[in-house]
Amino acid sequence: MRFQGKVAIVTGSGKGIGKSIIQKLVHEGAFVTVTDLNKETCEETAMEILQGGGKAIAVAGDVSKGEDARNIVEKTIEAYGKIDILVNNAGVLKDSRINDMEEDDWDKVIDVCLKGAFLCSKYASAYMVEQNYGKIINISSRAYLGNPGQANYSSAKAGIIGLTRSLSKELGKNNINVNSVAPGLIETDALKNHPKYEKIKELQKKDTPIRRIGLPEDVANAVLFFASDDAAYISGDILHVSGGRFG
Numbered sequence: 126m127r128f129q130g131k132v133a134i135v136t137g138s139g140k141g142i143g144k145s146i147i148q149k150l151v152h153e154g155a156f157v158t159v160t161d162l163n164k165e166t167c168e169e170t171a172m173e174i175l176q177g178g179g180k181a182i183a184v185a186g187d188v189s190k191g192e193d194a195r196n197i198v199e200k201t202i203e204a205y206g207k208i209d210i211l212v213n214n215a216g217v218l219k220d221s222r223i224n225d226m227e228e229d230d231w232d233k234v235i236d237v238c239l240k241g242a243f244l245c246s247k248y249a250s251a252y253m254v255e256q257n258y259g260k261i262i263n264i265s266s267r268a269y270l271g272n273p274g275q276a277n278y279s280s281a282k283a284g285i286i287g288l289t290r291s292l293s294k295e296l297g298k299n300n301i302n303v304n305s306v307a308p309g310l311i312e313t314d315a316l317k318n319h320p321k322y323e324k325i326k327e328l329q330k331k332d333t334p335i336r337r338i339g340l341p342e343d344v345a346n347a348v349l350f351f352a353s354d355d356a357a358y359i360s361g362d363i364l365h366v367s368g369g370r371f372g
């Protein structure tokens with residue numbers, strides 16, 4: 126029960142990796158804010174947590190909008206009086222080769238993946254500074270190293286590393302740790318429903334030293350480490366959850 130009495134916000138926690146992170150935080154005692162662009166999955170996840178005996182509120186919103194990011198943080202303060210942990214997990218993909226990439230596809234991915242993390246960190250860190258305690262974990266991706274067809278996403282996820290390093294330097298004196306988790310390919314429902322799922326899975330296995338595809342729980346375990354006081358002297362760092370695959 127590493128998070129007894131702690132309050133956590135996980136963005137994009139209506140499904141996928143974010144949902145796994147928030148469920149694990151609840152399992153170890155955290156009070157949480159489920160937040161997602163999708164109001165339905167946001168409320169469903171919060172309801173599941175409540176029915177399981179956990180404590181959760183649902184605040185739907187778009188992390189790329191300043192007003193929504195502020196609202197997510199303020200609703201958390203109204204409900205619990207503090208914020209100990211922020212996980213910037215919300216993300217989108219709009220893949221294509223550079224010549225086919227529309228300006229909107231570039232903007233969308235940068236806005237959600239990078240600006241969203243900036244906005245939520247900006248509003249949450251103000252309270253963390255007051256408390257002299259906080260953990261910010263930003264979800265990057267192995268793609269920050271570069272991926273063909275993902276110039277927007279790779280740039281956003283590399284930006285997340287810069288954001289993490291900068292915030293760790295700004296906020297360290299306030300006892301706030303800022304770290305990043307960079308997952309490789311993870312088996313979410315979106316991937317399971319992909320028409321080429323079996324083929325992707327086989328290729329991934331072949332290219333990964335630990336011969337399997339990653340699971341949402343693998344990412345959640347790394348996030349919980351950074352969110353815990355076991356990682357109290359680690360900041361500005363990147364934990365790769367990619368089965369040993371980097372290139």
Ligand SMILES: NC(=O)c1ccc[n+]([C@@H]2O[C@H](COP(=O)([O-])OP(=O)(O)OC[C@H]3O[C@@H](n4cnc5c(N)ncnc54)[C@H](O)[C@@H]3O)[C@@H](O)[C@H]2O)c1
Pocket residue numbers: 136137138139140141142143160161162163166186187188189213214215216217237238241264265266267307308309310311312313315
């Ligand atoms: N799945 C993978 O293989 C993988 C690999 C590396 C990194 N990641 C990263 O992990 C994170 C979670 O990915 P996932 O696979 O669980 O994705 P997912 O699509 O299953 O879940 C993402 C969630 O974010 C929400 N979201 C989208 N735009 C939003 C916005 N503007 N404001 C608030 N919420 C928004 C979605 O509604 C969704 O619930 C993302 O940052 C992603 O880039 C995923």
